[in-house]
Amino acid sequence: MKLVPLVLTFCFYRTDGAQNRADRYHNGSSPVLLDLDLSAVVRRVDPRFLSVTIDASLAADERFMLLLRSQKIQILTKALSPAFLRFGGTRQDFMVFSPQKSQQLDTDADESCNGTLLPWWAEEQLKEDWTQQQLILRGEELQRKYHRVQFSELTVDLLHSFSSCSGLDLIFGLNALLRTADNSWNSSNARSLLKYCESRQYRMSWELGNEPNSFEKKAGIRVDGYQLGRDFTHLRKILSESKLYREAGLYGPDVGQPRDHRTDLLEGFLQSGAEAVDACTWHHYYVNGRDTSLEDFLDPEVLDTLALKTNEVLETVKQASPGKSVWLGETSSAYGGGALGLSDTFVAGFMWIDKLGLGARLGLDVVMRQVLVGFGSYHLIDKDLNPLPDYWLSVLYKRLVGPEVLKIQVTSNFGRSKRVRLYLHCANKNSYRSGAVALMSMNLSKKPVWISVPALISSSTVDAFVLQSDRQGEEGLDSRSVKLNGELLKMVDDKTLPSLSGERQPPAQHLQLPGYSLAFFVFVDAKAPACR
Structure with missing residues (x-):
């Protein structure tokens, strides 16, 4: 060499x-x-390495999901294909599927990608209302008070139509805080959702729960890693009984990044649930969005913390399940919804491109950017549906960079x-x-x-x-x-x-x-x- x-x-x-x-x-x-x-490839990442998320908070008021019918958003998203589209986040664990047949979209029509676009006047009204909705969501976030949200077929139809028309592969996050008396996962609501999706022949993948290490803080429910692994095994069994979903992807446990070198929840999960998932997912943010600074976004030592955390997770997974793919299931610059005036500006690009380059080199196979559109300050598309600097960086990465490191x-x-x-x-x-x-x-x-x-x-x-x-x-x-x-x-x-x-x-x-x-x-x- x-x-x-x-x-x-x-x-x-x-x-x-x-x-x-x-x-x-x-x-x-x-x-x-x-x-x-230039003589040999060090490693190859998934062709969908750069992927994106839509935060479940968009469905906290289901009418805002209609923004996904915006032609502008679809055009912008299509430029990021191939990619996964993950629907999840904190509020996924407060969402309950409540069927309402009257709201079902007709997505069978040949013209579904062009024939159901949002009228301009409806788009303008939703954008205006979204500004007020963000204030409500921000208040819940600060107080850590989340209420149960019911969603109908409309959310599922819109997500599937949007991902299909944009050329992205949908991953839907299920509620893991629905528990039985013995603290195991109650799968009845998920079965209802799966039955509906199967009736519509919606090809998609699945997750269960978001950042289980914070369940107790946000909902007063404690679930250890071993039980979480059993919950995923239960979900895998349900999927295996479905003709459509027996080969569907299942990803998890979407744990937060290791704190103080502790990976015990992930270790427990891998003991009982490693065989159930196709990839092990975790979340990473560099800094707290509420007290970070411009200097942090330019600090090489801050950027280097990604390597420390990634190597901890990779080693944990390697010990328990050698060969298992590891993904960043949710990631951006700053947690807590991002850093206002930083995470949505040019300087955020340094963290983003470094994460893509370093993550691929270290051993991650997929990196899911929080968030494509929706709540927070780390989005790729702003509240007026205009692309921000990290969007353009992402499109260039897609066009220019191959999967071979x-x-x-x-x-x-x-x-x-x-x-x-x-x-x-x-x-x-x-x-x-x-x-x-x-x-x-x-x-x-x-x-x-x-x-x-x-x-x-x-x-x-x-x-x-x-x-x-x-x-x-x-x-x-x-x-x-x-x-x-x-x-x-x-x-x-x-x-x-x-x-x-x-x-x-x-x-x-x-x-x-x-x-x-x-x-x-x-x-x-x-x-x-x-x-x-």
């Missing part, structure tokens, strides 16, 4: 000749040396290099010819960086996709707008996304990574053996 050095140098940007500029900045600058290996390693001890983070994958073969590679890059510093391309791929042309805030410097980090190669990203109209094309650069060009920027560099003619 041959490792090829890639040199990065910190510099101040100047506008004179490219070659002279690169030579000048190598003098007196401390290089960051990286080794890359390649080796790239920092070999310099230069401290500032912690603020330059890079990950290497094969390029997405739907967008580029076989052998191309994609370098995911981020610069947490205000100073630009130059990348000197190694000889192995120096003959390749490069497509550069550089994302920056629409405002320069630190003042632009809290912007809700983003530029791609200098052009502001926005929808052409409610039906059309911009082209999102890269800037073609000739071979052997030194690549610039501006301060406070995110970038994808695709080496079109790399001819990497691992990617052919």
Whole structure:
């Protein structure tokens, strides 16, 4: 295995000749040396690696589920396919299926994806009302007082229609707080829901419960890991009795991230329930949304905490169930609904792209972003149904980055290099010819960086996709707008996304990574053996 050095140098940007500029900045600058290996794939993630969630709070008042019939949301979501769409969250464990036949949608019609779109006036009214609904939900969240919510066939029909029309695979979260006298899971309501979904031939996957480690805090009910595993085994048995769902996916237990190195609930679950699930799921957030800061979002040490928590979970799963796939079943920047003015702005992209790159390298197979649309400050699409910076970052990732992870390693001890983070994958073969590679890059510093391309791929042309805030410097980090190669990203109209094309650069060009920027560099003619 041959490792090829890639040199990065910190510099101040100047506008004179490219070659002279690169030579000048190598003098007196401390290089960051990286080794890359294009001969073999380190690991492969699921093609749906970047997936999304819809929080169950959207169904707290069922009429807001009608927002999923917005043509704009469907167009935006389709650009994220292939992906899973998880419907769950805190309020899933307070939701009870209550059939009301009169509300059932006609989703059998051939024109169901286009013929049942939300009228513009209804969409505008729902968006206006959603602002008030968010205040109600926020109050419940702060007080930790949740009330039981009844949902009908309408919620299920809308979710299935939306996921199908958008090309996403639906995962529905069932209520795990419905318990019997002996504290085992009461499956009667889930059976009613499954019977309805089977009658409609809805192909979908399932979860049971959300963050069981917080059941006692939010509902006064304590369920240990071993009992939770038995509950999942019970659900798997129910699914196996269904002709439609006997092969359906079942994922869980959606535990919160390990606190103080404790993984006992997950360990107990794996003892009794590992065989029931197709993947073991857990949740991760870097910081508390109520007391975090801009500095946290740019702190390499905060970003590195993901590796610590991920390795704890991976080791726990490996010991109990070797070979079991591990997913981040829910994740974003800050818990508690996100950090207002940070989680929905440009600066959140550093946490997001680093989580995608680091998570894939460490051993996660799927990462589900909280939330596509709905409650909180960490959404990809805002309350006016306009895409936020992390949405554009996600679409570019989908288009450019393939599932094959390649080796790239920092070999310099230069401290500032912690603020330059890079990950290497094969390029997405739907967008580029076989052998191309994609370098995911981020610069947490205000100073630009130059990348000197190694000889192995120096003959390749490069497509550069550089994302920056629409405002320069630190003042632009809290912007809700983003530029791609200098052009502001926005929808052409409610039906059309911009082209999102890269800037073609000739071979052997030194690549610039501006301060406070995110970038994808695709080496079109790399001819990497691992990617052919």
